[in-house]
Amino acid sequence: MSQQVTPEPVPEPQGPAAPDSMKKHQKKSSFVRWMKLLLKSKTGTVGFLIVMVVFIVGIFSDQIAPFGVNEQNYANMLVPPAWQEGGSSEHFLGTDNLGRDILSRIIYGTTISLLVGIFSVVVAGILGMAAGLFAGYYGGWIDTVTMRMVDAFLSIPNILFILVILTVLNPGIMTLIFAIGVTNWVIYARLIRGEVLSVKEREYVKAARSIGTKNLTIIRRHVLPNVFSTFIVISTLSVATTIILEASLSFLGMGVQPPDVSWGYMLADGRDYLATNWWLATFPGLAITITVLGIIFLGDWLRDVLDPRSQGR
Amino acid sequence: MSNGKELLNVNQLQTHFFTENGAIPSVNGVSFQVNKGELVAIVGESGSGKSVTSLSIMGLVEEPGKIVGGEIMFEDKDLAKYTNKQMRKIRGNDIAMIFQEPLTSLNPVFTIGNQLREAILQHQNVDKATAKKMSIDMLTQVGIPRADKVYSSFPHSLSGGMRQRVMIAMALSCNPKLLIADEPTTALDVTIQAQILELMKDLVKKMDTAIILITHDLGVVAELVDRVIVMYAGQVVEQSDVFSLFKDPKHPYTKGLLDSTPKIQDLNEELISIKGTVPTPANMPDGCKFHPRCPHAMDHCISNEPKLDTLENGREVRCWLYDEEVMADEQSKNGNEQSP
Amino acid sequence: MKRFLIQRFLQLIPVLIIMTFIVFSLVYVAGDPVALMLPEEATAEDVARVQESLGLNEPFHVQYGIFLMNAVQGDFGQSYRYNQDAMSIVLERLPATFELAAASMIFATLIAIPMGIWSATRRNTFIDLFITGSSVLGKAMPNFWLGIMFILILAVNTQLFPVSGRGTFMHVVLPAITLGTAVAAEMTRLTRSNMIEILQQDFVRTAKAKGVSNGIVTYKHSFRNALIPVVTIMALQTSTLVGGAIVTEQVFAWPGIGQLLVQAVNARDMAIVQAAVFLIAILVIVINLFADILYRLLDPRIKY
Ligand SMILES: Nc1ncnc2c1ncn2[C@@H]1O[C@H](COP(=O)(O)OP(=O)(O)OP(=O)(O)O)[C@@H](O)[C@H]1O
Ligand SMILES: [Mg+2]
Numbered sequence: 001m002s003q004q005v006t007p008e009p010v011p012e013p014q015g016p017a018a019p020d021s022m023k024k025h026q027k028k029s030s031f032v033r034w035m036k037l038l039l040k041s042k043t044g045t046v047g048f049l050i051v052m053v054v055f056i057v058g059i060f061s062d063q064i065a066p067f068g069v070n071e072q073n074y075a076n077m078l079v080p081p082a083w084q085e086g087g088s089s090e091h092f093l094g095t096d097n098l099g100r101d102i103l104s105r106i107i108y109g110t111t112i113s114l115l116v117g118i119f120s121v122v123v124a125g126i127l128g129m130a131a132g133l134f135a136g137y138y139g140g141w142i143d144t145v146t147m148r149m150v151d152a153f154l155s156i157p158n159i160l161f162i163l164v165i166l167t168v169l170n171p172g173i174m175t176l177i178f179a180i181g182v183t184n185w186v187i188y189a190r191l192i193r194g195e196v197l198s199v200k201e202r203e204y205v206k207a208a209r210s211i212g213t214k215n216l217t218i219i220r221r222h223v224l225p226n227v228f229s230t231f232i233v234i235s236t237l238s239v240a241t242t243i244i245l246e247a248s249l250s251f252l253g254m255g256v257q258p259p260d261v262s263w264g265y266m267l268a269d270g271r272d273y274l275a276t277n278w279w280l281a282t283f284p285g286l287a288i289t290i291t292v293l294g295i296i297f298l299g300d301w302l303r304d305v306l307d308p309r310s311q312g313r
Numbered sequence: 314m315s316n317g318k319e320l321l322n323v324n325q326l327q328t329h330f331f332t333e334n335g336a337i338p339s340v341n342g343v344s345f346q347v348n349k350g351e352l353v354a355i356v357g358e359s360g361s362g363k364s365v366t367s368l369s370i371m372g373l374v375e376e377p378g379k380i381v382g383g384e385i386m387f388e389d390k391d392l393a394k395y396t397n398k399q400m401r402k403i404r405g406n407d408i409a410m411i412f413q414e415p416l417t418s419l420n421p422v423f424t425i426g427n428q429l430r431e432a433i434l435q436h437q438n439v440d441k442a443t444a445k446k447m448s449i450d451m452l453t454q455v456g457i458p459r460a461d462k463v464y465s466s467f468p469h470s471l472s473g474g475m476r477q478r479v480m481i482a483m484a485l486s487c488n489p490k491l492l493i494a495d496e497p498t499t500a501l502d503v504t505i506q507a508q509i510l511e512l513m514k515d516l517v518k519k520m521d522t523a524i525i526l527i528t529h530d531l532g533v534v535a536e537l538v539d540r541v542i543v544m545y546a547g548q549v550v551e552q553s554d555v556f557s558l559f560k561d562p563k564h565p566y567t568k569g570l571l572d573s574t575p576k577i578q579d580l581n582e583e584l585i586s587i588k589g590t591v592p593t594p595a596n597m598p599d600g601c602k603f604h605p606r607c608p609h610a611m612d613h614c615i616s617n618e619p620k621l622d623t624l625e626n627g628r629e630v631r632c633w634l635y636d637e638e639v640m641a642d643e644q645s646k647n648g649n650e651q652s653p
Numbered sequence: 654m655k656r657f658l659i660q661r662f663l664q665l666i667p668v669l670i671i672m673t674f675i676v677f678s679l680v681y682v683a684g685d686p687v688a689l690m691l692p693e694e695a696t697a698e699d700v701a702r703v704q705e706s707l708g709l710n711e712p713f714h715v716q717y718g719i720f721l722m723n724a725v726q727g728d729f730g731q732s733y734r735y736n737q738d739a740m741s742i743v744l745e746r747l748p749a750t751f752e753l754a755a756a757s758m759i760f761a762t763l764i765a766i767p768m769g770i771w772s773a774t775r776r777n778t779f780i781d782l783f784i785t786g787s788s789v790l791g792k793a794m795p796n797f798w799l800g801i802m803f804i805l806i807l808a809v810n811t812q813l814f815p816v817s818g819r820g821t822f823m824h825v826v827l828p829a830i831t832l833g834t835a836v837a838a839e840m841t842r843l844t845r846s847n848m849i850e851i852l853q854q855d856f857v858r859t860a861k862a863k864g865v866s867n868g869i870v871t872y873k874h875s876f877r878n879a880l881i882p883v884v885t886i887m888a889l890q891t892s893t894l895v896g897g898a899i900v901t902e903q904v905f906a907w908p909g910i911g912q913l914l915v916q917a918v919n920a921r922d923m924a925i926v927q928a929a930v931f932l933i934a935i936l937v938i939v940i941n942l943f944a945d946i947l948y949r950l951l952d953p954r955i956k957y
Contacts, residue, residue, distance in 0.1 A: 148667040148668060148671055149671050151664075151667070151668050151671075152667075152668045152669075152671040152672045152675070155668055155672075155892075155934070155937060155938050155941060156672060156892070156930075156933070156934045156937060156938075157892045157893070157895045157896035157899075157933070157937065158896070159896040159899055159900075160895075160896070160930050160933060160934070161675065163899075163914060163915075163918050163926070163930075164675075164676055164679050164680075164918075164926060164930060165679060166918060167679070167680075167918045167921055167923070167926055168679050168680070168682055240793070244795045247795050247797075248795060248797060248900045251795075251797050251900065251903075252899075252900065252903060252915055253919065254915075254918065254919070264795075264797075267797065267798060267801065270801075271801055271904075274801065274804060274805050274809055275809050278805055281798075281801050281802075281805070282802070282805070284798075285794070285795065285798030285799075285801065285802065288794075288795050288798065289790075289793050289794045289795070289798070290793075292792075292793040292794075292795075293789065293790065293793040296789055296792060296793055297789070371862060373858060373861055373862060376776075397867075400864075401864040401865070401866065402864065403864070404861070404862055404863065404864035405862060405863035405864035405865075406864055409862065410862045412855060412858065412859065412862075414855050417854060417855040417856060418855045418856055418858070418859045419856055419859065420856040420859070420860065420874050420877075420878070421856070421878070421952075421953070421954055422877050422878055422881075422951070422952065422953060423873075423874075423877070428859075428860075431860075431863055431865060431869075432863040432864070432865075435863060435864055435865050436864060467953040467954070469953070469954045480859075483859075483863070484862075
């Protein structure tokens, strides 16, 4: 499963005025103003609420989950959800073939999904940023090689690269974060490089360089603020696609390994009981769908707010 | 009502845009007439409602806009009440329109010929071959060299002036009774502007088509048209034959417009622009909509809206200065103030 | 056009080199395939002999060179599990994957384009809301879960469709819808936004001013323009499609390249992994190239 994050660059605010206005926006606006903006959009609000709930569940999974992640109970195997005949209120979403509580496992799975989703985006972001800055700044053959690599990665479904990496490294959370990170860096590399190239040509940057301002300072002052909003939007939506990717790989048995629990892994488990015990495979999928839906809503709202030009699309 | 000469009679037309911030009355009670074969200009500053008026006549006002009142009598049919389907028989056939931007007004993925014959096939009972012949003939008439080659080329290969000629050919291809041209030359070079206008004038005279020419350029108005309608803030403020208007403008706004247009005779004279800007629909003033910018504004103008009054030889003006009662009142008030 | 094609082909070369380089070096890092190839009781000499014969003692760049030379000829070595030429095993699976991908693309296009147009022309109505809502949902649902739900409801419970496998038309319906949904969702969204943009263009108003029917305005003048970016989107989606196929084939036990690849990865059957990745990459690249050419044919403004 690779719904590749189609790099759909949010055109960043143009000109030197943009970073300033962004900064002011951030400082003054504070919490209340963002909240007001958020409440204006129904989907944005829904997305924000879902993401908040998912985060809270993910962070406090130990406290929230009624049962342990691998707490087996052979007396209570394959109990249906509470509202069905034979269900018990103790196991709201039922239990699996080993008598493990499905709700608890979904709650623990949240942590893993978020971990993989966020950290692989961080890895991709750092790698991509570094590559983009290098390529854009030094140009020449460094740029050529980097951009051909970007082309190569973009022309091939990223799940292929990840599968190849997974034949080499042992599957697990760290491997997943690494594998997803090193395949998704290209999106950021392209974005950052483009911005560096356009910034390099601007008069005030040329002026800054001529008086000997350090490259790093120029990057911090002129490049990063200009790509900031695009960066945030892409990253948010990337977390969503990464969560699906992680679930897919775990479903294939190449992602998260037991005793860790993953929604995708639960689904693969539940598939064998589809004919008789539908709830095993149904609820983990719902968890993925709702989480991803929330993140997409939030990301789309962010895109609308940070880039007014794309509104209504 | 029709006197046999009258082609179009717009009466108290109201077109509003229903936005999030409430209804915007972009056209707010506009009335005017156009006779058969007559050349009429509508002038006014940006945002005064000229385009919305013409789109209303065409039945092309887009959401969230809507005609909410008034009549558009065209040959004794009220177009304001027509459905979209009924309007389709009028559009391009009886009434045609040319838009401001020749660069974007032609579809980039179809040939000139394809787009040109579309109107002919739509409205005239001819086969494709005839439509093609008619199209090429039309292209020749608008002064396009090698018309049959242009017929099968794509818009991007033509210059702006050529494209506007194509637009004119397209508009006139079904021999319309009325042609609305919304700033047809604004986007073109000055030298080409004159050619295009000349061409339009020649063709409509030949075909006996009436024109509503929307423009900012009073120079064009003076040369081309018979009658002028001046619009301000969604209303007609003055209507006059072109000769009288230039000689003796009645409305202070018209005077302002004329003063802000360069004249060849006295280039050295300083141009006087009208102070202030067109009010936005959100903060439309009470009373006369022009009073905040008017050099002759009186107390009476602040809270009373003037009506469109008829003056001598068919001229019309919307201004209290031409209301004898009000003027008498004002004068006595001023007199009283001064005496003690 | 000829120049464009040549140029475009030349651009492919570095992409392919980098792609093969990445795949090769990963496999190189993965280490010794010989251990997997020989029976357990093999002696150290046996291992050394096989290593020698496979050229595994050569330095990295020489090995890569050999790999490239062989790859160009479609030779990725023997699958140790099948004892057969790896590429021929992969090619055997190609028709199945092609069938699935084509069916999904047809499904996605048939759904997405009318829906996108429909919602664009009825902006902010209930229908528009419903269609945009569904397309977000289509993007959010992982396709393996969707597939499992289809199996649960339409195959297990109601027995309308077979649960898995390939063969009849009925077999391909559920996998195709499963795989096509995400693509349809993205295509709907983009068709809609393109149509909305184009419906506001001046030339659409010109068409309306000619008095032609709404149908001609929407389908001739607007859609023909919206089609140009939609073709690009379809090409970009082939990547999504191929990625999705790997998972979908697993769900429906569809005997395609994806299924083969997953098995090969699990069994560390490097020859097959390399051959499959190489073939898929080439196919995706070729489809993108076709889309690029089609794009140029559709847009008369592009000159060569
Ligand atoms: N789609 C729309 N939505 C909201 N308001 C609109 C819309 N179109 C026009 N208006 C309003 O209608 C008013 C009149 O616009 P119109 O285009 O008719 O002016 P105009 O006289 O043609 O100006 P210009 O000389 O610049 O073409 C404007 O103030 C504008 O705010
Ligand atoms: Mg206008």
